[in-house]
Amino acid sequence: xxxxxxxxxxxxxxxxxxxxxxxxxxxxxxxxxxxxxxxxxxxxxxxxxxxxxxxxxxxxxxxxxxxxxxxxxxxxxxxxxxxxxxxxxxxxxxxxxxxxxxxxxxxxxxxxxxxxxxxxxxxxxxxxxxxxxxxxx
Amino acid sequence: xxxxxxxxxxxxxxxxxxxxxxxxxxxxxxxxxxxxxxxxxxxxxxxxxxxxxxxxxxxxxxxxxxxxxxxxxxxxxxxxxxxxxxxxxxxxxxxxxxxxxxxxxxxxxxxxxxxxxxxxxxxxxxxxxxxxxxxxx
Numbered sequence: 001x002x003x004x005x006x007x008x009x010x011x012x013x014x015x016x017x018x019x020x021x022x023x024x025x026x027x028x029x030x031x032x033x034x035x036x037x038x039x040x041x042x043x044x045x046x047x048x049x050x051x052x053x054x055x056x057x058x059x060x061x062x063x064x065x066x067x068x069x070x071x072x073x074x075x076x077x078x079x080x081x082x083x084x085x086x087x088x089x090x091x092x093x094x095x096x097x098x099x100x101x102x103x104x105x106x107x108x109x110x111x112x113x114x115x116x117x118x119x120x121x122x123x124x125x126x127x128x129x130x131x132x133x134x135x136x137x
Numbered sequence: 138x139x140x141x142x143x144x145x146x147x148x149x150x151x152x153x154x155x156x157x158x159x160x161x162x163x164x165x166x167x168x169x170x171x172x173x174x175x176x177x178x179x180x181x182x183x184x185x186x187x188x189x190x191x192x193x194x195x196x197x198x199x200x201x202x203x204x205x206x207x208x209x210x211x212x213x214x215x216x217x218x219x220x221x222x223x224x225x226x227x228x229x230x231x232x233x234x235x236x237x238x239x240x241x242x243x244x245x246x247x248x249x250x251x252x253x254x255x256x257x258x259x260x261x262x263x264x265x266x267x268x269x270x271x272x273x274x
Contacts, residue, residue: 008240011258013250024175026163033170035219038161038226050255082172083258084245085238089175091246101222103145108221109228113150118187121148121220 008085015046016088022058023090027068027100029107030079030093036100037108041090053078055092072134074099099129145222152183153225159195160227164205164237166244167216167230173237174245178227190215192229209271211236236266 007014017023022040029036039057041049045065048056055076059066069075076094083090101108104127111121144151154160159177166173176194178186182202185193192213196203206212213231220227238245241264248258 011248011260013254013256013258024161026172026175028172035163035165035172035228038163038221047255050250080261081250082246082261083248083250084175085240085242085247086245089245091172103222105222108223108226109219110222111148111220113187113218113220117150118184119150121150123148124217124219 004086007087013083014087015083015090016086017043018088022060023088025055025057025090025092027055027076027092027094030095034107035109036076036094036096036106046090049078049092050081055094072099072102072131074134076100099131099134102131102135103127104129104131141223144224150220151224152220152227153223154180155225159197160225162192162194162227162229164192164213164229164231167232171244172246173213173231173233173243183227186215186229187218192231209236209239209268211266211271213237236268236271239268239272240264241266241268 015023021042025041026038027036042058045056045058055068055078057066074097076096078092078094080093081090100106105125106128110125112124114120114122152160158179162178163175164173179195182193182195192205192215194203213233215229215231217230218227237243242262243265247262249261251257251259
């Protein structure tokens with residue numbers, strides 16, 4: 001097979017990390033299908049995720065490994081790791097408790113662009129936990 | 138509100154593009170919740186998506202705007218555009234026909250890491266259309 005055919009049609013897991021050594025990782029609720037968050041992993045984060053069964057990401061802001069929930073307790077138990085055709089993006093199917101976003105919502109995607117607007121958002125969810133409490137701010 | 142509070146809790150749509158002028162955009166089937174693909178948009182792609190109601194991305198490989206389905210016919214009608222807490226990732230809830238991935242599957246995420254393996258994938262879907270036909274290869 002040609003190189004791209006091997007990547008697209010093959011069964012070897014060859015995640016493609018970008019110039020910063022990162023790959024996109026989308027966390028999706030395995031039960032409801034809700035997209036919870038979009039983050040990044042480096043090789044070490046991916047290895048830890050596979051080894052431990054709990055999602056570990058690489059925080060670009062803090063430039064360090066970040067086990068999801070290490071501070072808040074809202075961990076992600078990984079049920080399945082999917083990869084896309086060109087192997088540069090992961091979807092993690094995860095089992096979670098209530099409250100995955102640090103702002104207090106179940107998902108980080110709690111706002112949507114208003115119909116017929118290109119500027120104004122609307123909330124599409126309600127907070128499910130007190131994030132100030134969880135993060136001891 | 139502090140700047141990050143405005144971004145996280147405000148209702149102004151202020152998508153944060155990266156150093157290359159791109160923002161991540163995840164397409165999710167509005168009906169089934171399946172994650173279909175993960176791509177990027179620049180400002181022009183986002184504007185066109187909002188204006189036309191059909192998903193337009195920016196192709197990094199071809200360095201140009203790319204209306205999803207312009208060649209294959211498998212377009213994405215945008216039902217809702219969600220943005221995450223720090224406004225650097227979009228989720229597009231889309232209505233689609235059968236066959237969104239150019240390889241021939243409904244979703245680009247048609248393989249998963251095998252249980253207890255860190256190297257081997259398995260197919261988790263079957264092809265739904267003849268991509269060679271659609272793309273006139």
